[in-house]
Amino acid sequence: MSRPDSSFTLEKIFPGTFALQGVLGGMLGGLVWVWAMILWSKKPQLTEMISIIPQAIFVGAIFGAILATIFWVTHSSADLHAGAGMRIALMINIVGVIAILLSKFPELIRDGYFPTWVMVSWVSCLPITLLVGSRVKPWALFTFGSVAALHKDVQSRIGSKSVAATLGTLPLRFLSLTVLAVWILKFSCERNVDAEVISGAWMLIAPAVYPALSAYVTFRSPRKFTLLIIGIAINLPYGLISTAAFANSANTSWVSQLPQSVNFICLAFTLAWALFLVTRLTVQTGEPLIPTPALKKFVITRARSPQP
Numbered sequence: 001m002s003r004p005d006s007s008f009t010l011e012k013i014f015p016g017t018f019a020l021q022g023v024l025g026g027m028l029g030g031l032v033w034v035w036a037m038i039l040w041s042k043k044p045q046l047t048e049m050i051s052i053i054p055q056a057i058f059v060g061a062i063f064g065a066i067l068a069t070i071f072w073v074t075h076s077s078a079d080l081h082a083g084a085g086m087r088i089a090l091m092i093n094i095v096g097v098i099a100i101l102l103s104k105f106p107e108l109i110r111d112g113y114f115p116t117w118v119m120v121s122w123v124s125c126l127p128i129t130l131l132v133g134s135r136v137k138p139w140a141l142f143t144f145g146s147v148a149a150l151h152k153d154v155q156s157r158i159g160s161k162s163v164a165a166t167l168g169t170l171p172l173r174f175l176s177l178t179v180l181a182v183w184i185l186k187f188s189c190e191r192n193v194d195a196e197v198i199s200g201a202w203m204l205i206a207p208a209v210y211p212a213l214s215a216y217v218t219f220r221s222p223r224k225f226t227l228l229i230i231g232i233a234i235n236l237p238y239g240l241i242s243t244a245a246f247a248n249s250a251n252t253s254w255v256s257q258l259p260q261s262v263n264f265i266c267l268a269f270t271l272a273w274a275l276f277l278v279t280r281l282t283v284q285t286g287e288p289l290i291p292t293p294a295l296k297k298f299v300i301t302r303a304r305s306p307q308p
Helices: 008-012 017-038 046-078 082-102 114-131 138-142 164-188 197-219 223-248 262-281 293-304
Strands: 146-149 153-158
Touching: 017 046, 017 138, 017 164, 046 114, 046 164, 082 114, 114 153, 146 223, 153 293, 164 197, 164 262, 197 223, 197 262, 223 262
Parallel strands: none
Antiparallel strands: 146 153
């Protein structure tokens, strides 16, 4: 009887995938550790915490690569096919055993916060545990992604090997991910512990929707016409802000009150989205930009009709 595909099937053929997954998981774990430090500090400074991120990411990447190598050796030698649940259980036990061993040294736990940092360690190791051995491909961060297409009433997803299309996708993707991460750190540093949970959650989520959606569509874009409508709808306010700020700032008092960083971010997103739409809409998917013949005919008729 054949064994069903497991999350380790791909990595058995390409062992280097384990190391890349471990590096990516370790980098995410480093960000989680910095975020925990922000939440634990009484008066965290955003610039100080951002300066710690490269060190945390570097240490996390090394730790992730080492842990991924251990997983690979265990898998290749014992032919162990462990799912995500089993990997999480093993991680919890490994961190627990290390915590028990460290508890034998009173100088390491005398501050009384040792249990809290054990929990932080569990959460920081979670990205490594979930990514190593999974079907997540770290190099997908640098690929075109996919765009939905409808051909003969069958919807599918189409990729592209075009270098130009890929290069047109990456600025928006990495800008969105960077802004999203910085916003979460900034909000955590400036959080108001006395604020209501609902209002605090709204203040965190509302500004994060735009970069999160922008990052998502770079990986999995909808059909061309839908993508065009989404791009225009969500970028119209930002385009107006950036245009007014840089072209008419002297005569627009409400724009002059905005921080300059916000103006530059709006302009950067507008340009990145414009490049993304141009390259994404020119990809051959087998269907026109306006998908339905009736709508296309209506648009052409209205464009050719004489204006009063």
